[in-house]
Amino acid sequence: MISNPLLETRNLTKSFRGRKIVDNLNLKVMKGDVYGFLGRNGQGKTTTIRMITGLIFPDSGDVMINGYNLKTDFKRAISQIGAIVESPTFYDYLSGHENLSLMANLVPGLNKSRIDEVLEIVRLTNRAKDKVKTYSLGMKQRLGIANALLNNPQLIILDEPTNGLDPQGMKEIKEMIVQLSSEKNITFFISSHLLHEMQQLCNRIGIINDGKLLVEGSIKELVGNPTDNSLEKLYFEATGE
Amino acid sequence: MMIKLLKNELYKLFRTKKLYVFAAIILAVLMLNLYNYQPGSESTIWTFTHGQSAPLVLINILSQFMVIFIPIFIGDSIANEYRQGTLKLSLLRSITRSQLMKAKIASLFVFISIMVLFFIIASYVIGTYFLGWGNGTEYAGQLYTPIEGVLLTLGANALLILPYMAYGMFVISIAVLSSNMSLAVISSLVIMTIGLNLNVFESIALYSLAYHIVYFHESFVHTLDWQLALQSTGIIAIYLTVFSVLSFCKFKKKEILY
Numbered sequence: 001m002i003s004n005p006l007l008e009t010r011n012l013t014k015s016f017r018g019r020k021i022v023d024n025l026n027l028k029v030m031k032g033d034v035y036g037f038l039g040r041n042g043q044g045k046t047t048t049i050r051m052i053t054g055l056i057f058p059d060s061g062d063v064m065i066n067g068y069n070l071k072t073d074f075k076r077a078i079s080q081i082g083a084i085v086e087s088p089t090f091y092d093y094l095s096g097h098e099n100l101s102l103m104a105n106l107v108p109g110l111n112k113s114r115i116d117e118v119l120e121i122v123r124l125t126n127r128a129k130d131k132v133k134t135y136s137l138g139m140k141q142r143l144g145i146a147n148a149l150l151n152n153p154q155l156i157i158l159d160e161p162t163n164g165l166d167p168q169g170m171k172e173i174k175e176m177i178v179q180l181s182s183e184k185n186i187t188f189f190i191s192s193h194l195l196h197e198m199q200q201l202c203n204r205i206g207i208i209n210d211g212k213l214l215v216e217g218s219i220k221e222l223v224g225n226p227t228d229n230s231l232e233k234l235y236f237e238a239t240g241e
Numbered sequence: 242m243m244i245k246l247l248k249n250e251l252y253k254l255f256r257t258k259k260l261y262v263f264a265a266i267i268l269a270v271l272m273l274n275l276y277n278y279q280p281g282s283e284s285t286i287w288t289f290t291h292g293q294s295a296p297l298v299l300i301n302i303l304s305q306f307m308v309i310f311i312p313i314f315i316g317d318s319i320a321n322e323y324r325q326g327t328l329k330l331s332l333l334r335s336i337t338r339s340q341l342m343k344a345k346i347a348s349l350f351v352f353i354s355i356m357v358l359f360f361i362i363a364s365y366v367i368g369t370y371f372l373g374w375g376n377g378t379e380y381a382g383q384l385y386t387p388i389e390g391v392l393l394t395l396g397a398n399a400l401l402i403l404p405y406m407a408y409g410m411f412v413i414s415i416a417v418l419s420s421n422m423s424l425a426v427i428s429s430l431v432i433m434t435i436g437l438n439l440n441v442f443e444s445i446a447l448y449s450l451a452y453h454i455v456y457f458h459e460s461f462v463h464t465l466d467w468q469l470a471l472q473s474t475g476i477i478a479i480y481l482t483v484f485s486v487l488s489f490c491k492f493k494k495k496e497i498l499y
Contacts (some may be wrong), residue, residue, distance in 0.1 A: 055329055055497035075335040083333055086499075089326030094256060099330075102252060105245040106334035147330070 291375020
Protein backbone atom coordinates (compact mmCIF):
# COMPACT_ATOMS: atom_id res chain seq x y z
CA MET A 1 0.00 0.00 0.00
CA ILE A 2 1.37 3.41 -0.93
CA SER A 3 0.73 6.00 1.75
CA ASN A 4 0.44 9.74 1.13
CA PRO A 5 3.42 11.89 2.04
CA LEU A 6 3.24 13.72 5.35
CA LEU A 7 5.16 16.61 3.83
CA GLU A 8 5.36 17.37 0.16
CA THR A 9 6.66 20.33 -1.79
CA ARG A 10 5.44 20.78 -5.34
CA ASN A 11 7.58 22.81 -7.73
CA LEU A 12 8.61 25.09 -4.91
CA THR A 13 10.56 28.08 -6.19
CA LYS A 14 11.96 31.16 -4.50
CA SER A 15 14.22 33.94 -5.69
CA PHE A 16 15.92 36.75 -3.81
CA ARG A 17 17.15 39.77 -5.73
CA GLY A 18 16.92 37.96 -9.04
CA ARG A 19 18.81 34.89 -7.85
CA LYS A 20 16.99 31.55 -7.63
CA ILE A 21 17.58 30.18 -4.14
CA VAL A 22 15.14 27.29 -4.42
CA ASP A 23 14.42 25.98 -7.88
CA ASN A 24 11.40 23.84 -8.65
CA LEU A 25 11.84 21.70 -5.55
CA ASN A 26 9.78 18.53 -5.24
CA LEU A 27 10.39 16.54 -2.11
CA LYS A 28 8.37 13.97 -0.23
CA VAL A 29 8.62 13.03 3.42
CA MET A 30 6.68 9.91 4.35
CA LYS A 31 5.13 9.17 7.74
CA GLY A 32 7.70 7.66 10.10
CA ASP A 33 10.69 9.03 8.17
CA VAL A 34 13.73 10.60 9.70
CA TYR A 35 14.47 12.59 6.58
CA GLY A 36 17.85 14.23 6.15
CA PHE A 37 17.77 17.35 3.98
CA LEU A 38 21.40 17.65 2.98
CA GLY A 39 23.41 20.38 1.40
CA ARG A 40 26.24 22.77 1.96
CA ASN A 41 25.55 26.13 3.59
CA GLY A 42 23.82 28.53 1.22
CA GLN A 43 22.23 25.88 -1.01
CA GLY A 44 18.63 26.72 -0.04
CA LYS A 45 17.94 24.46 2.96
CA THR A 46 16.82 27.16 5.39
CA THR A 47 14.89 29.01 2.67
CA THR A 48 13.02 25.77 1.94
CA ILE A 49 12.26 25.29 5.64
CA ARG A 50 11.05 28.88 5.93
CA MET A 51 8.66 28.26 3.05
CA ILE A 52 7.49 24.95 4.55
CA THR A 53 6.71 26.74 7.83
CA GLY A 54 5.04 29.75 6.19
CA LEU A 55 7.62 32.28 7.37
CA ILE A 56 8.38 33.30 3.80
CA PHE A 57 6.31 32.90 0.68
CA PRO A 58 7.26 30.94 -2.43
CA ASP A 59 7.29 32.67 -5.80
CA SER A 60 5.51 29.58 -7.09
CA GLY A 61 4.72 26.07 -5.99
CA ASP A 62 2.91 24.55 -3.04
CA VAL A 63 3.62 23.03 0.33
CA MET A 64 1.33 20.20 1.41
CA ILE A 65 1.40 19.07 5.04
CA ASN A 66 -0.58 15.93 5.76
CA GLY A 67 -2.74 16.75 2.76
CA TYR A 68 -3.39 20.37 3.75
CA ASN A 69 -2.16 23.10 1.46
CA LEU A 70 -0.16 25.61 3.50
CA LYS A 71 -1.26 28.49 1.27
CA THR A 72 -5.01 27.86 1.41
CA ASP A 73 -5.38 25.99 4.70
CA PHE A 74 -2.61 27.51 6.80
CA LYS A 75 -3.98 26.90 10.28
CA ARG A 76 -4.69 23.22 9.74
CA ALA A 77 -1.43 22.65 7.89
CA ILE A 78 0.76 24.37 10.47
CA SER A 79 -0.98 22.60 13.37
CA GLN A 80 0.51 19.32 12.08
CA ILE A 81 4.09 20.42 12.65
CA GLY A 82 6.53 21.61 15.28
CA ALA A 83 9.69 23.37 14.16
CA ILE A 84 12.94 25.00 15.05
CA VAL A 85 13.92 27.32 12.24
CA GLU A 86 17.58 28.28 12.27
CA SER A 87 18.61 28.72 15.90
CA PRO A 88 16.22 28.18 18.81
CA THR A 89 15.19 31.64 20.00
CA PHE A 90 13.20 32.45 23.11
CA TYR A 91 12.36 35.38 25.35
CA ASP A 92 15.54 35.20 27.38
CA TYR A 93 14.16 37.29 30.28
CA LEU A 94 11.57 34.55 30.89
CA SER A 95 12.13 31.04 32.22
CA GLY A 96 11.94 27.97 30.01
CA HIS A 97 8.59 27.10 31.60
CA GLU A 98 7.21 30.61 31.03
CA ASN A 99 8.28 30.52 27.38
CA LEU A 100 6.51 27.22 26.84
CA SER A 101 3.51 28.50 28.74
CA LEU A 102 3.19 31.44 26.31
CA MET A 103 3.41 29.08 23.36
CA ALA A 104 0.98 26.61 24.94
CA ASN A 105 -1.57 29.45 25.06
CA LEU A 106 -1.54 29.39 21.26
CA VAL A 107 -2.32 25.69 20.95
CA PRO A 108 -6.10 25.22 21.05
CA GLY A 109 -7.34 22.80 23.69
CA LEU A 110 -3.91 22.01 25.10
CA ASN A 111 -3.76 20.80 28.67
CA LYS A 112 -1.19 22.78 30.67
CA SER A 113 0.26 19.55 32.04
CA ARG A 114 1.70 19.04 28.54
CA ILE A 115 4.33 21.68 29.39
CA ASP A 116 5.74 19.51 32.19
CA GLU A 117 5.52 16.45 29.95
CA VAL A 118 7.61 17.98 27.17
CA LEU A 119 10.10 19.41 29.65
CA GLU A 120 10.46 15.90 31.05
CA ILE A 121 10.97 14.45 27.55
CA VAL A 122 13.84 16.85 26.81
CA ARG A 123 15.22 16.46 30.33
CA LEU A 124 14.92 20.12 31.31
CA THR A 125 12.57 19.75 34.28
CA ASN A 126 15.19 20.77 36.84
CA ARG A 127 16.09 23.96 34.93
CA ALA A 128 12.54 24.87 33.87
CA LYS A 129 12.24 27.76 36.32
CA ASP A 130 15.56 29.33 35.33
CA LYS A 131 15.67 32.20 32.87
CA VAL A 132 16.53 31.18 29.32
CA LYS A 133 19.46 33.61 29.28
CA THR A 134 21.25 31.26 31.68
CA TYR A 135 20.85 28.27 29.33
CA SER A 136 23.62 26.79 27.20
CA LEU A 137 23.05 26.43 23.46
CA GLY A 138 22.38 22.72 23.94
CA MET A 139 19.72 23.48 26.54
CA LYS A 140 18.13 26.05 24.24
CA GLN A 141 18.08 23.46 21.48
CA ARG A 142 16.34 21.00 23.83
CA LEU A 143 13.88 23.71 24.87
CA GLY A 144 13.27 24.30 21.16
CA ILE A 145 12.43 20.63 20.75
CA ALA A 146 10.14 20.82 23.78
CA ASN A 147 8.38 23.79 22.15
CA ALA A 148 8.11 21.86 18.89
CA LEU A 149 6.57 18.92 20.76
CA LEU A 150 3.93 20.98 22.58
CA ASN A 151 1.13 20.50 20.06
CA ASN A 152 1.73 16.74 19.65
CA PRO A 153 2.87 17.23 16.06
CA GLN A 154 3.09 14.49 13.46
CA LEU A 155 6.14 16.13 11.94
CA ILE A 156 9.05 17.95 13.53
CA ILE A 157 11.27 20.16 11.40
CA LEU A 158 14.76 20.87 12.67
CA ASP A 159 17.13 23.24 10.92
CA GLU A 160 20.76 22.25 11.56
CA PRO A 161 19.91 21.01 15.07
CA THR A 162 23.46 20.13 16.08
CA ASN A 163 25.09 23.33 14.82
CA GLY A 164 27.35 24.86 17.44
CA LEU A 165 26.83 22.08 19.96
CA ASP A 166 29.63 20.30 21.77
CA PRO A 167 29.94 16.51 21.28
CA GLN A 168 27.85 15.81 24.37
CA GLY A 169 25.12 18.19 23.19
CA MET A 170 25.15 16.59 19.73
CA LYS A 171 24.81 13.13 21.25
CA GLU A 172 21.86 14.20 23.40
CA ILE A 173 20.00 15.73 20.47
CA LYS A 174 20.59 12.68 18.27
CA GLU A 175 19.41 10.33 21.03
CA MET A 176 16.33 12.45 21.51
CA ILE A 177 15.46 12.31 17.81
CA VAL A 178 15.90 8.52 17.71
CA GLN A 179 13.80 8.11 20.86
CA LEU A 180 10.98 10.39 19.68
CA SER A 181 10.95 8.75 16.29
CA SER A 182 10.77 5.20 17.61
CA GLU A 183 8.67 5.69 20.76
CA LYS A 184 6.30 8.49 19.73
CA ASN A 185 6.28 7.71 16.01
CA ILE A 186 7.13 11.31 15.14
CA THR A 187 8.38 12.03 11.64
CA PHE A 188 11.47 14.24 11.41
CA PHE A 189 12.67 16.53 8.66
CA ILE A 190 16.22 17.56 9.51
CA SER A 191 18.42 19.87 7.50
CA SER A 192 22.15 19.47 7.88
CA HIS A 193 25.49 19.62 6.16
CA LEU A 194 26.94 16.96 8.48
CA LEU A 195 26.80 13.88 6.26
CA HIS A 196 28.21 11.33 8.67
CA GLU A 197 25.73 12.27 11.38
CA MET A 198 22.80 12.19 8.99
CA GLN A 199 23.82 8.75 7.77
CA GLN A 200 23.57 7.48 11.36
CA LEU A 201 20.29 9.20 12.03
CA CYS A 202 18.17 9.13 8.88
CA ASN A 203 16.37 6.49 6.86
CA ARG A 204 15.73 8.79 3.90
CA ILE A 205 17.58 11.74 2.46
CA GLY A 206 17.32 14.48 -0.11
CA ILE A 207 20.35 16.34 -1.45
CA ILE A 208 19.93 19.97 -2.42
CA ASN A 209 22.48 21.88 -4.42
CA ASP A 210 22.02 25.36 -5.90
CA GLY A 211 18.38 25.19 -4.88
CA LYS A 212 17.72 22.00 -6.86
CA LEU A 213 16.91 18.61 -5.40
CA LEU A 214 19.47 16.30 -6.95
CA VAL A 215 18.74 13.03 -5.19
CA GLU A 216 15.97 11.71 -2.99
CA GLY A 217 15.38 8.26 -1.57
CA SER A 218 16.08 5.82 1.21
CA ILE A 219 19.70 5.53 2.28
CA LYS A 220 19.51 1.76 1.81
CA GLU A 221 18.37 2.11 -1.79
CA LEU A 222 20.79 4.86 -2.62
CA VAL A 223 23.99 3.50 -1.13
CA GLY A 224 23.26 -0.20 -0.75
CA ASN A 225 25.12 -1.50 2.25
CA PRO A 226 26.08 1.67 4.09
CA THR A 227 29.67 2.05 5.17
CA ASP A 228 31.09 4.90 7.18
CA ASN A 229 31.55 7.26 4.24
CA SER A 230 29.03 5.96 1.71
CA LEU A 231 26.67 8.93 2.08
CA GLU A 232 29.60 11.27 1.67
CA LYS A 233 30.53 9.46 -1.54
CA LEU A 234 26.96 9.69 -2.82
CA TYR A 235 26.81 13.38 -1.96
CA PHE A 236 29.97 14.23 -3.87
CA GLU A 237 28.91 12.13 -6.83
CA ALA A 238 25.53 13.86 -6.93
CA THR A 239 26.85 17.38 -6.59
CA GLY A 240 29.88 16.79 -8.80
CA GLU A 241 32.20 18.29 -6.19
CA MET B 242 -7.26 32.99 20.19
CA MET B 243 -7.10 36.80 20.09
CA ILE B 244 -7.51 36.97 23.87
CA LYS B 245 -4.71 34.43 24.35
CA LEU B 246 -2.42 36.34 22.02
CA LEU B 247 -3.16 39.55 23.90
CA LYS B 248 -2.54 37.74 27.18
CA ASN B 249 0.89 36.73 25.87
CA GLU B 250 1.70 40.27 24.79
CA LEU B 251 0.68 41.69 28.16
CA TYR B 252 2.60 39.01 30.03
CA LYS B 253 5.73 40.08 28.17
CA LEU B 254 4.96 43.75 28.81
CA PHE B 255 4.69 43.25 32.56
CA ARG B 256 7.75 41.00 32.72
CA THR B 257 10.08 43.46 30.99
CA LYS B 258 11.50 46.43 32.83
CA LYS B 259 10.48 49.15 30.39
CA LEU B 260 6.99 49.75 31.78
CA TYR B 261 8.44 50.31 35.27
CA VAL B 262 11.28 52.46 33.94
CA PHE B 263 8.79 54.65 32.04
CA ALA B 264 6.66 54.98 35.17
CA ALA B 265 9.74 55.92 37.22
CA ILE B 266 10.68 58.59 34.64
CA ILE B 267 7.19 60.13 34.78
CA LEU B 268 7.35 60.09 38.56
CA ALA B 269 10.77 61.73 38.61
CA VAL B 270 9.74 64.43 36.11
CA LEU B 271 6.61 65.25 38.13
CA MET B 272 8.67 65.45 41.31
CA LEU B 273 11.22 67.73 39.66
CA ASN B 274 8.46 70.01 38.39
CA LEU B 275 6.59 70.31 41.67
CA TYR B 276 9.44 70.19 44.18
CA ASN B 277 10.11 73.77 45.31
CA TYR B 278 7.42 74.91 42.88
CA GLN B 279 6.34 78.49 43.51
CA PRO B 280 3.20 79.38 41.55
CA GLY B 281 3.64 82.31 39.22
CA SER B 282 7.34 82.82 40.01
CA GLU B 283 9.82 83.53 37.23
CA SER B 284 11.24 80.01 37.41
CA THR B 285 7.98 78.41 36.28
CA ILE B 286 5.44 78.78 33.50
CA TRP B 287 2.56 77.57 35.68
CA THR B 288 0.35 79.48 38.05
CA PHE B 289 -1.88 76.76 39.52
CA THR B 290 -2.05 76.62 43.29
CA HIS B 291 -4.19 73.54 43.99
CA GLY B 292 -2.68 70.08 43.83
CA GLN B 293 -5.77 68.65 42.14
CA SER B 294 -5.00 70.80 39.08
CA ALA B 295 -1.70 69.02 38.42
CA PRO B 296 -2.84 66.18 36.09
CA LEU B 297 -4.73 68.60 33.87
CA VAL B 298 -2.26 71.47 33.80
CA LEU B 299 0.76 69.20 33.39
CA ILE B 300 -0.89 67.04 30.72
CA ASN B 301 1.67 68.06 28.09
CA ILE B 302 4.47 66.48 30.13
CA LEU B 303 2.90 63.08 29.45
CA SER B 304 2.42 63.93 25.76
CA GLN B 305 6.09 64.78 25.37
CA PHE B 306 7.19 61.55 27.01
CA MET B 307 4.70 59.40 25.13
CA VAL B 308 6.34 60.59 21.93
CA ILE B 309 9.45 58.73 23.19
CA PHE B 310 7.86 55.82 25.08
CA ILE B 311 5.56 54.63 22.27
CA PRO B 312 8.36 54.02 19.71
CA ILE B 313 10.43 52.19 22.32
CA PHE B 314 7.49 49.96 23.25
CA ILE B 315 6.64 49.20 19.61
CA GLY B 316 10.25 48.90 18.50
CA ASP B 317 10.74 46.21 21.13
CA SER B 318 7.43 44.47 20.44
CA ILE B 319 7.78 44.27 16.66
CA ALA B 320 11.20 45.20 15.22
CA ASN B 321 13.23 43.75 18.06
CA GLU B 322 11.20 40.54 18.18
CA TYR B 323 11.68 40.20 14.43
CA ARG B 324 15.47 40.63 14.70
CA GLN B 325 15.83 38.36 17.71
CA GLY B 326 13.78 35.65 16.03
CA THR B 327 11.07 35.51 18.71
CA LEU B 328 8.36 36.82 16.39
CA LYS B 329 8.41 33.49 14.57
CA LEU B 330 7.61 31.62 17.80
CA SER B 331 4.02 32.80 17.52
CA LEU B 332 3.91 32.63 13.73
CA LEU B 333 4.75 28.91 13.82
CA ARG B 334 1.45 28.29 15.62
CA SER B 335 -2.08 28.11 14.26
CA ILE B 336 -2.64 31.84 14.22
CA THR B 337 -2.84 34.29 11.36
CA ARG B 338 -0.59 37.28 10.99
CA SER B 339 -3.61 39.56 11.23
CA GLN B 340 -4.45 38.06 14.62
CA LEU B 341 -0.91 38.66 15.86
CA MET B 342 -0.96 42.25 14.58
CA LYS B 343 -4.33 42.87 16.26
CA ALA B 344 -2.92 41.55 19.54
CA LYS B 345 0.11 43.85 19.23
CA ILE B 346 -2.20 46.82 18.62
CA ALA B 347 -4.42 45.86 21.56
CA SER B 348 -1.36 45.62 23.80
CA LEU B 349 -0.31 49.11 22.60
CA PHE B 350 -3.72 50.38 23.70
CA VAL B 351 -3.32 48.75 27.12
CA PHE B 352 0.20 50.15 27.44
CA ILE B 353 -0.97 53.68 26.60
CA SER B 354 -3.94 53.39 28.97
CA ILE B 355 -1.70 52.23 31.81
CA MET B 356 0.70 55.13 31.27
CA VAL B 357 -2.18 57.64 31.14
CA LEU B 358 -3.76 56.23 34.29
CA PHE B 359 -0.43 56.17 36.09
CA PHE B 360 0.21 59.79 35.09
CA ILE B 361 -3.18 60.90 36.43
CA ILE B 362 -2.75 59.09 39.75
CA ALA B 363 0.89 60.13 40.18
CA SER B 364 0.06 63.78 39.36
CA TYR B 365 -2.79 63.84 41.85
CA VAL B 366 -0.65 62.31 44.57
CA ILE B 367 2.44 64.44 43.99
CA GLY B 368 0.40 67.61 43.34
CA THR B 369 -1.55 67.12 46.55
CA TYR B 370 1.60 66.28 48.49
CA PHE B 371 3.35 69.50 47.50
CA LEU B 372 0.41 71.91 47.16
CA GLY B 373 -2.48 70.35 49.03
CA TRP B 374 -5.72 69.20 47.36
CA GLY B 375 -7.25 72.71 47.24
CA ASN B 376 -10.85 73.75 46.74
CA GLY B 377 -11.07 73.32 42.98
CA THR B 378 -9.33 72.51 39.71
CA GLU B 379 -7.71 75.42 37.93
CA TYR B 380 -7.46 75.13 34.20
CA ALA B 381 -7.04 77.78 31.50
CA GLY B 382 -7.98 80.63 33.82
CA GLN B 383 -11.09 78.98 35.24
CA LEU B 384 -11.82 77.27 38.54
CA TYR B 385 -13.87 74.08 38.39
CA THR B 386 -15.38 72.22 41.34
CA PRO B 387 -13.38 69.16 42.40
CA ILE B 388 -15.89 66.80 40.79
CA GLU B 389 -15.91 68.79 37.54
CA GLY B 390 -12.15 68.92 37.73
CA VAL B 391 -11.77 65.16 38.09
CA LEU B 392 -14.14 64.55 35.17
CA LEU B 393 -12.32 67.13 33.07
CA THR B 394 -8.98 65.56 33.97
CA LEU B 395 -10.12 62.05 33.11
CA GLY B 396 -11.77 63.24 29.91
CA ALA B 397 -8.78 65.26 28.66
CA ASN B 398 -6.33 62.46 29.35
CA ALA B 399 -8.63 59.83 27.84
CA LEU B 400 -9.08 61.96 24.72
CA LEU B 401 -5.34 62.03 24.15
CA ILE B 402 -5.33 58.24 23.89
CA LEU B 403 -6.71 58.66 20.37
CA PRO B 404 -3.74 60.65 18.95
CA TYR B 405 -1.36 58.42 20.96
CA MET B 406 -2.86 55.39 19.20
CA ALA B 407 -2.59 57.09 15.80
CA TYR B 408 1.05 57.85 16.54
CA GLY B 409 1.48 54.23 17.67
CA MET B 410 0.08 52.97 14.35
CA PHE B 411 2.47 55.27 12.52
CA VAL B 412 5.37 53.78 14.49
CA ILE B 413 4.08 50.22 13.92
CA SER B 414 4.11 50.79 10.17
CA ILE B 415 7.71 52.03 10.37
CA ALA B 416 8.68 49.06 12.58
CA VAL B 417 7.11 46.59 10.14
CA LEU B 418 8.77 48.24 7.16
CA SER B 419 12.21 48.73 8.70
CA SER B 420 12.42 45.63 10.95
CA ASN B 421 15.00 47.50 12.98
CA MET B 422 14.32 48.81 16.46
CA SER B 423 16.82 51.67 16.40
CA LEU B 424 15.62 52.81 12.99
CA ALA B 425 11.97 52.60 14.07
CA VAL B 426 12.59 54.58 17.27
CA ILE B 427 14.90 57.19 15.79
CA SER B 428 12.91 57.85 12.61
CA SER B 429 9.65 58.12 14.59
CA LEU B 430 11.25 60.58 17.00
CA VAL B 431 12.81 62.64 14.24
CA ILE B 432 9.56 62.88 12.28
CA MET B 433 7.59 63.73 15.42
CA THR B 434 10.14 66.35 16.53
CA ILE B 435 9.96 68.00 13.13
CA GLY B 436 6.17 67.86 13.43
CA LEU B 437 6.24 69.46 16.88
CA ASN B 438 8.42 72.28 15.56
CA LEU B 439 6.06 72.85 12.64
CA ASN B 440 3.19 73.44 15.07
CA VAL B 441 3.98 77.18 14.94
CA PHE B 442 2.62 77.25 11.39
CA GLU B 443 -1.10 77.44 12.05
CA SER B 444 -2.12 76.64 8.48
CA ILE B 445 -0.60 73.14 8.62
CA ALA B 446 -0.72 72.46 12.37
CA LEU B 447 -4.27 71.12 12.28
CA TYR B 448 -3.24 68.40 9.85
CA SER B 449 -0.20 67.36 11.86
CA LEU B 450 -0.33 64.40 14.23
CA ALA B 451 2.32 66.12 16.35
CA TYR B 452 -0.13 68.98 16.94
CA HIS B 453 -2.93 66.68 18.05
CA ILE B 454 -0.71 64.74 20.44
CA VAL B 455 -0.33 67.97 22.39
CA TYR B 456 -3.54 69.88 21.79
CA PHE B 457 -6.27 67.43 20.73
CA HIS B 458 -8.15 67.65 24.05
CA GLU B 459 -8.34 71.44 24.11
CA SER B 460 -11.25 71.90 21.73
CA PHE B 461 -13.22 69.43 23.88
CA VAL B 462 -12.39 70.66 27.38
CA HIS B 463 -11.24 74.25 26.98
CA THR B 464 -12.34 76.15 23.87
CA LEU B 465 -15.42 73.94 23.37
CA ASP B 466 -15.12 74.44 19.63
CA TRP B 467 -17.09 71.41 18.46
CA GLN B 468 -16.44 71.98 14.79
CA LEU B 469 -12.71 71.94 15.44
CA ALA B 470 -13.13 68.92 17.70
CA LEU B 471 -14.90 67.04 14.92
CA GLN B 472 -12.35 68.09 12.35
CA SER B 473 -9.45 67.04 14.59
CA THR B 474 -11.09 63.68 15.30
CA GLY B 475 -11.54 63.11 11.58
CA ILE B 476 -7.91 63.92 10.84
CA ILE B 477 -6.70 61.54 13.55
CA ALA B 478 -9.07 58.86 12.28
CA ILE B 479 -7.51 59.23 8.82
CA TYR B 480 -4.01 58.78 10.30
CA LEU B 481 -5.23 55.74 12.24
CA THR B 482 -6.84 54.17 9.18
CA VAL B 483 -3.99 54.83 6.76
CA PHE B 484 -1.27 53.49 9.06
CA SER B 485 -3.41 50.54 10.21
CA VAL B 486 -4.03 49.46 6.61
CA LEU B 487 -0.35 49.93 5.78
CA SER B 488 0.78 47.94 8.83
CA PHE B 489 -1.63 45.05 8.25
CA CYS B 490 -0.84 44.80 4.52
CA LYS B 491 2.92 44.92 5.01
CA PHE B 492 2.92 42.52 7.97
CA LYS B 493 0.79 40.03 6.09
CA LYS B 494 3.34 39.85 3.30
CA LYS B 495 6.44 40.26 5.42
CA GLU B 496 9.10 37.62 4.99
CA ILE B 497 10.39 36.47 8.35
CA LEU B 498 14.10 36.07 7.80
CA TYR B 499 15.41 35.98 11.39
